[in-house]
């Protein structure tokens with residue numbers, strides 16, 4: 001670790017010296033989750049905030065203890081054991097906490113991580129939210145609660161309706177709910193006035209039917225969480241290698257000799273990836289981490305599944321950490337490109353893969369001319385790194401033969417995210433790192449089935465071949481005009497061009513940028529429909545008429561049609577497999593997502609186009625048969641799921657170095673280098689996840705790897721910025737974001753925490769900071785909100 005400055009701020013004097021952060025208390029809030037009418041409001045919840053030193057490693061014994069204790073507390077011993085033992089096993093439950101793949105051969109008895117256990121426990125809670133709860137709490141009351149409090153109330157059990165003008169939700173029958181939706185949809189002036197959102201926990205079967213419903217109804221308005229997530233990846237990879245998905249298997253990570261981890265915090269968000277990194281390290285790999293923060297999970301890993309990890313010091317991970325300034329990655333990769341070209345000049349045939357470049361790519365010359373001329377000062381300004389740090393990184397790449405590039409939100413949620421991704425693809429192509437063992441591109445997806453949902457057609461701009469196949473299978477002409485992505489959907493709702501919003505999962509209001517704008521947009525909708533497991537902000541920011549439709553979670557037994565049903569999902573490495581829930585459902589009225597989508601479709605479309613909506617819920621194989629005939633790469637879907645439990649989706653670049661781009665080759669691209677800067681006194685805010693959350697679901701108020709306990713309203717800021725701005729650790733400030741539209745965006749009362757982050761770059765948790773992200777601040781090409789680049793100033797609280 002030659003390049004990283006020492007760890008962050010010393011603990012403030014009022015903190016007991018106590019155990020290291022890994023020894024912090026339980027991370028899930030204990031105590032009754034049932035409402036006693038006095039749930040905490042924001043102020044009360046934040047009053048207990050404590051700050052300590054960040055951890056220098058991830059997981060370890062503490063993680064096992066916490067996950068088991070939480071699981072038992074929330075679900076009881078029997079259910080906890082049943083659910084956790086089935087997690088990520090063959091014919092078990094696909095864990096919904098991330099999209100990391102399962103090992104092919106040997107699986108641990110406990111093939112899950114602390115945060116997977118949290119997700120399962122959270123779904124399996126015994127507390128429920130039924131009609132009495134809604135009778136006791138008006139919408140105005142719920143609007144004053146924190147996100148943490150809302151979800152903590154328990155599982156939704158009854159279909160509920162908020163009738164226009166009413167203060168409360170009240171129960172409604174499933175049939176009446178479906179009829180209500182049908183009436184609204186059929187009363188619109190045109191199908192493009194409706195929006196069909198999808199979150200990435202949805203199964204392939206439900207996703208396939210959801211997009212079929214939208215298109216049979218007549219619109220491509222299918223925004224999804226991917227628009228806020230890895231859309232930049234899909235756009236960047238589609239343009240360069242012709243396929244918007246990663247090109248590696250788990251085995252490739254194990255066999256790599258260099259793994260680059262850019263803009264990702266695997267210790268919290270993909271803990272099972274640490275096992276792969278550990279294996280790779282033991283096989284001799286080096287790891288290059290590129291991140292403004294020295295995340296614990298990038299540094300050292302105590303594998304809780306191994307005795308060695310339980311007892312010992314674990315495995316050191318990153319050999320080198322580049323603490324880059326926010327958004328410096330495009331410049332960094334252009335500089336690395338230049339240094340690799342120069343190294344190849346000095347020792348021809350040792351650094352680049354000329355044979356690969358010649359045979360499989362196009363555009364090399366233009367790219368090399370461009371990056372050879374990259375301006376060193378611009379690179380240093382953009383990255384905040386020294387030239388020698390960049391040379392060290394380039395030397396690691398130059399001396400490696402099998403390189404895997406991994407990345408996540410620290411790359412995708414920037415203005416120039418697509419250009420950045422294309423830039424490290426340039427480097428990967430120049431080194432021939434696609435379609436060979438131990439090498440490739442590894443976007444690490446978030447939601448467990450976000451990749452599968454896209455494969456199934458959840459896409460506002462679907463390719464023509466998909467629509468052709470869908471139309472041919474079901475005998476109708478799907479709409480061809482691209483629909484709304486997430487940001488367009490908000491604009492359309494805001495401007496009243498869209499009037500009905502139907503969400504298959506997720507929490508669009510809190511997850512999307514510009515919370516106040518989204519809230520107003522939703523409240524103006526004629527009808528909002530949320531198909532959900534737990535109460536969240538999107539139920540509170542309800543349309544004039546609003547429905548909550550409670551659904552089965554992934555761990556629950558699905559007996560739709562009177563028989564046990566399985567669903568299928570696709571992970572981050574294109575592995576498709578089945579998932580079967582074991583637990584008794586949270587309530588007798590819950591329906592599966594498949595059943596609900598079919599209910600809406602039947603009530604809306606009747607027998608329009610002759611699609612047999614009534615038949616699908618009885619046997620999900622009937623859906624899989626259709627998927628097999630419509631979705632490329634899914635031939636014999638039903639059979640391959642039934643007999644083999646799953647299969648790997650084909651991927652031309654990975655399998656045969658075939659690149660389905662218009663050029664028929666992998667494409668080098670040229671992106672101008674822009675160095676973003678902010679006016680004096682302003683900071684760049686990145687919005688990140690704590691260790692105790694899953695997106696907008698807040699499990700607890702700790703972030704033990706970063707030393708935070710019992711609170712979330714913190715801003716991580718460097719000592720240099722504190723000094724320059726005349727602030728001190730512990731000051732409470734408002735964050736005010738600045739954007740060209742002049743709209744005032746403010747998030748109040750954040751405690752400043754001195755932290756090891758580059759000067760000018762601060763970090764705070766999402767979703768609390770989403771009111772600060774301007775709706776129109778989107779990545780070029782992909783449209784992803786720039787959640788990692790928000791220009792803010794600090795103001796003393798209360799001004």
Ligand SMILES: Nc1nc2c(c(=O)[nH]1)N[C@H]1C(S)=C(S)[C@@H](COP(=O)(O)OP(=O)(O)OC[C@H]3O[C@@H](n4cnc5c(=O)[nH]c(N)nc54)[C@H](O)[C@@H]3O)O[C@H]1N2
Nearest residue numbers: 115263264265269290326327408409410446447689694695
């Ligand atoms: N437990 C848990 N698991 C999850 C989730 C969760 O919320 N909780 N969410 C799931 C989802 S949907 C997703 S998409 C993934 C998200 O997984 P991550 O992408 O790991 O999530 P973030 O917390 O957004 O972390 C972004 C990381 O990028 C770094 N970063 C920020 N800006 C830059 C930059 O400009 N350059 C570089 N190089 N790095 C930067 C940040 O410091 C941080 O380490 O995790 C999935 N898994």
Ligand SMILES: Nc1nc2c(c(=O)[nH]1)N[C@H]1C(S)=C(S)[C@@H](COP(=O)(O)OP(=O)(O)OC[C@H]3O[C@@H](n4cnc5c(=O)[nH]c(N)nc54)[C@H](O)[C@@H]3O)O[C@H]1N2
Nearest residue numbers: 199225229505506507511532533534536687695696766787
């Ligand atoms: N500022 C900022 N904003 C961000 C991000 C960021 O890093 N910074 N990250 C973005 C990213 S990467 C993503 S993916 C989005 C996430 O956006 P979403 O996917 O919309 O949000 P989630 O918080 O994952 O959704 C949580 C809700 O899903 C419901 N749910 C849980 N399980 C199930 C299920 O099995 N079925 C159904 N039907 N519902 C279920 C529950 O009701 C729960 O309240 O947020 C984005 N927003």
Ligand SMILES: [Mo]
Nearest residue numbers: 229230446447
């Ligand atoms: Mo995501």
